[in-house]
Amino acid sequence: MSAVSVVALSISAQAMAQSGTETAAVQDTEAGANDDQGETLIVTAQRRRENLMRTAVSGSVLSGDELTRKGVANVDQLQFAAPSMTVNNFGQGNDFNIRGIGKAEHNTQTTTGVITYRDGAPSFPGYFTQEPYFDVDNIQILRGPQGTVVGQNSTGGAVFVNTKDPVIGHFGGYAQASLGNYHDLGMQAAVNVPISDSFAARVALFTEHRNSFYDITGPFGSDYNFNKGDQHLYAGRLSLLFRPTDALTIVSKTDIDYLNMGAYPADVYTNRFENLPYGSSTPNPGHTDLFDLHLNAPQAARDKFFREVLRAEYETSSGIRLRSVSAFAKGNIMYKADLDGTASDAPHPLDPGGLARNWTFFDDVDERQISQEFNVISPDDQRFTWLAGAFGVWNKYDFKKPYKLGWNVCYPFDIGACKYLLQGINQTRSLALFGEVGYKITPNLKLEVGGRYTWSRTENDVDVLFYTLPVVDDESERFKNFSYKVSLGWDINPNHFLYAFVATGFRPGGLNVPLPSIYGITAAPFDSEKVQSFEAGWKGQFADGKIRATVNGFYNNYKDFQVGIGYPQFPIAAVEVNVPDTTKIYGAEAEISAHLDRLSLSAGFNILHSELGEFYAVDPRTVTVVGCDPQNGPESSTCIDLSGRRQTYAPNFTFNASASYEIPLGQSDTLTPTINYGHIGSQWATLFQRKDLGDLLEARKIVNAEIAWNHGSWTVTAYGTNLTDQHYVAALNSNLDFAGAPRQYGIKVNKQF
Structure with a gap:
């Protein structure tokens, strides 16, 4: 594949600015330039070098320096630095x-509607x-x-993470050490080495070690002897x-990354409430802080992976660029969890109050x-401008043998009738052809039209032991779609620009793992999601x-929304279906930034x-044997009419602001x-909006600050987050509350050379 790329003589768009001593160096990269002093803001996400203030897209760009100042060290904090984003991280996925619009279902069959790219290539989808x-x-x-003009199709948006490229003819880099509370010790460094007048290398390294945020005890207040969430992270990058x-x-x-998170501790949602039953005045004897847990099952959380991205670009004498x-x-992901979030040792899986459950989860997936x-x-x-492209992505999940994924509802007892186990292969493939043409009707008015045709396929070769009942899932499904975008951009004058567009997006469907044949229920595949978006700005x-x-x-018509509910014929088991009616999502955004001499200000909101279309469903957490047809109901105490309800993970308001002097x-x-x-x-x-089941996640209000002393090539920074x-x-998954990071503070010392 790499050889094909070299022969094709193609790669990334060019130009970026680096910080510190490397600012004046000449560089080429997939990245865009974001200058803090008011110079031209360049983006390359659409495969051209474009001035963001003259492009018919809604977007934000954060430089590496801005990420540091705003306390953004990973995807969790990104939501607090730009408008319209939410990240609900439950550890193994988010x-x-x-x-x-994005991802709200926690399985490999449901792809994400927000694609994250690393150095121009799509990353693992959601994990x-x-x-x-x-x-x-x-x-x-x-x-x-x-x-329509880049990579993989998406319905909600795309995030491009661009790391620094090597620089020819320049030696330099940085080294940084940090020390914080929770015994947080971190180090990172990068060095750029000019090897010849046509070749350069850059090596970047990262490591962090931190104790757990959590105080965890075992049954009856005993010691908890498993991992509490101590982190040991190692990552490295070689760029040529x-x-x-x-x-x-x-x-x-x-x-190459080896990320041992130790554990993703979580608490049963009922411990969040001060009173039980919910809404009463009776004190909840189980009420605890999110970081004060009582568990009895082992935990583990470790990701390790390797990624190679090869970009090549050749420009002909006529200015046409060939790019690959x-x-x-x-x-590999390895994860173990105390799935009931309690320290109970009672192995009764059918306790109707859920207070004596003893469930564990485990997986080991390639x-x-x-x-x-x-x-x-x-x-x-x-x-007249044009772009033509082809794209393919092939993904394979290997649920390792023998049955390295499942859960046990009778921990610590090893009883087959208490286990749901899965092994096998899930493979997906997406192929696409796309293109765009642009025409300047006048020197200040430009029309752009883009289209994309996608062919997607998903295939299961999976074996399940459904509490000793065998299930064989050997099936495949295909999906296809044509997406388009038509935009009009008008340069009113050098300082003002108006734009409008209509665009569509597509997310493929997938397969449901069936129930055992004794239930007589067929698990039909779920269909693709499609969104039509209108925007002006x-x-x-x-x-x-x-x-x-x-x-x-913006105004979105969101069709065939994918959602997990109870089986219409067997509601106590979960299935994924499509909302038959149209969901509407609309709103407004604004951003402003000012760089005035020594003062920098920015804000966005x-x-x-959102309104869900007409749809009926049974909450899979509700024990019932009454059927419920998604299209016709009929409405009852358990067959709920979800029409008009808010989309999940769609807050009515987000806001961010920053000031630096x-x-x-x-x-x-x-x-x-x-x-x-x-x-x-x-x-x-969830769409069922049950406050008593913990569905409402309260507002997040995060304050970060730092003060940096710069002395030549040295910078010493005192920082605090939250x-x-x-x-x-930070997320609700499997009736468990996953907490966001608490207050952290420390000091960083950075040396540029």
Whole structure:
């Protein structure tokens, strides 16, 4: 595959700015440039070097320096630095949504509607979520349907994480050490080595060791002798840049990560409530803090993976660019959990109150992903522009033998009748052809039309032991779709730009694992999701570009929404289906940034409204044997009409703000205090909106701050994250509350060279 990429003579768009001593170096990269002093903001997510303030997309760009100042070290904190995003992380995976669209179901069959790219290639879809951000040049966030001119199709948006490329003819880098509470010790470094006048290498390393946030005891207050969540993270990246001529550029990025999170501790949701039953005045004897847990089963959490991305680009004498991005990734996830979130030793699986359950979960899963993208791109400076591309991604989940995934509802007893076990292979494939043409109707008015045809396939070869009852799932399903985008952009004058577009997005369907044949129930595949999005906006800049502002409004028709419910004929088991009616999601966004001499300010907000289409379902947590047809009901105490309910993980309001001021101290020393605030409104974790079952996740209000002293090539930074120490539920999964990170603080010392 790599050889094909080299022969095809293709790779990334160019130009980025690095921080510190490397700012003036000449570079080429997949990344865009985000200058803090009001210079042109360049994005390359759509395979061209485009001025974001003159492009018909809604997006945000955060430079590596901004990520550091805003306390963004991984995907969890990204939601507090830009509007319209929510990340609900339950450790092994996450629900990443933009504008209320993304992923809300926790399985490998449901793909994500928000695609994350690493150095131009799509990453694992929804798993391996703890990969740290280090030696990052910038992160580009595009909101709304994507895919007609880049990579993989998506319904909610796309996030492009661009790490720093090597620089030819320049030696430099940095080293950083940090020390914080919870015995947090971290180190990272990068060095750029010019090997010849056409070849350069960059090596970046990262490690962090931190004690657990949690106080965990066993049954009757005894010691808990398993892992409490102590972290030991190791990551490294080797980047190679080869430019034998001005026309040809080849970049290789090799990442290796070993991320031992120790555990993903979680608490049963009822312990969140001060009173029980919910809404009463009776004190809850089980009420505890989110970080004060009582467990009795072993826990473990470890991700390890390897990823290679090869990008190549060749520019012809006429300015046409031939481009290729090839990627191969292989990883393993190992996870163990106390699934009931209690320290009870009673092995009774049918306790109706759920107080004597003793459930455990375990998995050991391999994942492999291969992707390939080819582009042919016309010159950017023509009245008529065009782009053509082809894309393929092949993903394989190996649920290892013998039965390395499942749960036991009678822990610590090893009883077959108490176990659900699964082994086998799930493979998916997505192939696409796409293209776009642009035409400047006038020098200031440009029309762009793009389209994409996608062929997707999913295949199961899985064996299940359903509490000793065998189930064989050997089936496949195919899906196809045509997506499009039509946009119009108008340069009113050099400082103001208006745009409007209509676009569609697509997420393929999947397969349901069937029930044993004795139930006589067929698990039909669930269909694809489709979204049609309308958007219009204004982008303006003032004071020679030092003040920038954007405002937009959007309206989405979301069809065939995928949701997990109880089987209509057997509600106590879960199945995934499509909402037959249209879901509506609409809202508005605004962002502003100002870089005025030594003062930097930024803010962004999103207002969102969502309405689920007409749909009937049984909550799978509800014990009932009454059937419920998704289209016709009829409505009853257990067959619930979900019409008009809010989309999951779609808060009505998000807001973020940041302020930074550089204070000169003389002799080139500076002192720069920075404060950041992120607000994520309350959100529902399920469509059934049961407060008494913990479905309402309260608003998150996070304050981060730092003060940095810069002395030549040295920077010493005192930092604090979640300064108010808000204890909030970061995700609800399997009736368990997963807590967001508490207050952390410490000091970092950085040396540039």
